[in-house]
Amino acid sequence: MACEESHRLSDPSGGIKGAANELMTFYLPIAEMSANVFLFLGMGAAVGFLSGLFGVGGGFLMTPLLIFAGVPSAVAVGTEAAQIVASSVSGALAQWRRNNVDLKMGTVLLCGGIVGSAIGVQTVSVLRRAGHFEFFVTVCYVTFLGVIGTLMLIESLSAMRKVREGKAPSARRPGQHSWVHKLPLKMRFHRSKLYISAIPPIAIGLFVGFLAAIMGVGGGFIMVPAMIYILRMPTNVVVGTSLFQIVFVTAVTTILHAKQNFTVDVVLALLLMVGGVVGAQFGAVAGERLKGEQLRFLLAAMVLLVALRMAWSLIAAPTELFSLSTVQRGH
């Protein structure tokens, strides 16, 4: 008996620590990891706050954060798609009620988006098998966030300077004609008051759908500028139409990821959704107190920080060169 006693006594903290851990940890069935509930709720709330503050989807912040927190890249991407559905559906519905959705344009974008998403999910599958998905997603993030962050930073700085100098920020006047108007397959979009080729919206949808599938983002940060500057859509329908497209493309992406890659973690998604919707409400209130160009500057700074952090993970010597992946069999 003496031996057993000493064995038990040597580990007195085990019971207490175990009980405390059990209260806070959740087992994520697809990510296959025990995770702290508050970490993911907090992450959802923080990103939700920022997305409410800036009026962006937040996927481009959440996916990198999930990866930094140790969630496998592919699970982070697949799960984030589900969360974006939740965070954009209410916005899309509100825009729909205000008649701010160009349904025809949205449907054309969606057609491209679904094809793009399917290609993206296949790409994820192939890259995962080759062991390059993590690298690929990091490169995508560094590239897109780097470029967009830089552009936004320049734009917001010049806007802020103009405000200081007393000039009103000049609204861009889109030109009446561009190369977009020379393409065939013209369609009339009544709500947007456009008569343009269907090729550019399909191409934009395709590209955004592809990004949604490989990066776990809604793609609003690409689609909104593309709608304004390439398609020259009126700004009042841009947000509604892009939200409309995002809801459906991320929904399709979620289903495709679940079907093809088994990388959608419903428990993780729910934690993020709960944190996200609460955070977004507070963010929206806080956002009303900040000026547009200041918001854009802050957002640009944050986008660049995430890009830098991801770039660092590409070039810094890793502490562990090896990694393991289980090969699924029979599924």
Add this chain to the structure above:
Amino acid sequence: MQRARRRHWLLCSCLAILSAALLASSDAGAQQRRQRATPVPVPVPAPQGAVRPAPAKPPDPADPAALPRETVQADVSTRRVAVTSTFSGTEIVVFGAIDNSRQASPEAGLYDVVVVVVGTPTRLEARKKNRVLGVWLNTDSLSFESVPNYYSIVSTRPLDEVASEEVLKSMEIGFDYVPMVLAKGAETRGAAEIKAFRDAIVRLKRKDKLYSQDEYGVAFIGRSLFRATVDVPANVVVGPFDTRVFLFRNRELIHQYRARLDLEREGIEDALHAFAFRYPLSYGIITVLLAVASGLLASAVFRKGAH
């Protein structure tokens, strides 16, 4: 709570049965019956008449020829892993007994016991990063047809004190001898490369607590009874677990015992996992519906606050 109590009850009853059986160890019938029995402890009470008091004088360990050979038997405390939302791992108690123990007391240290628990074999791809044009990229990989998802060694003393390297190797005891099978075509790789990948697998699995070693984890409770605790982390792949118990005396393997343990998961998280892999399309659609519902619910709840 109830589970823990049940486990305790099971453990206590097993220990009681084992001790009773030990007292009756000279009874050949009882001996045979126990050996035929499955690892699941069946509460068969030893025949009353066969229970005899232990010999007053302990047998002389210096004269092994005159004594019956020692054998070891063992069993595990649990066969199910309950994966609930708050599951962060479990522990399995391996307990056993040495028949014909010549040990005078638990502290005598005459015997060494090594418990090796080998988990479900899985196919595995190990990858290695290299620097390519300034960035770190997976450039090298090695495929394994079979690598135990889980591997745990618990012993009375450090392994090099228990037995020689040859014995450990032949019995696949120790991190250097974890049974791993290379995939077809991978055998052509150099021995040093393969060793680097093997070591990496062990290192990474130890970091995940899937591989573990406790050099003083087996404790003798009586002259012949011992127990060991094996930790099983939450992310273990369930399936058949091979539990092997080795009995050593004077660095010599004198007996080994094998018990199969089928680890199963239970709980909602496991049902989700199974559902996600069995019906991926429905799982995806349900996830999307959940997302839509929670988004709409949130906007309904916060509508007053937001507008």
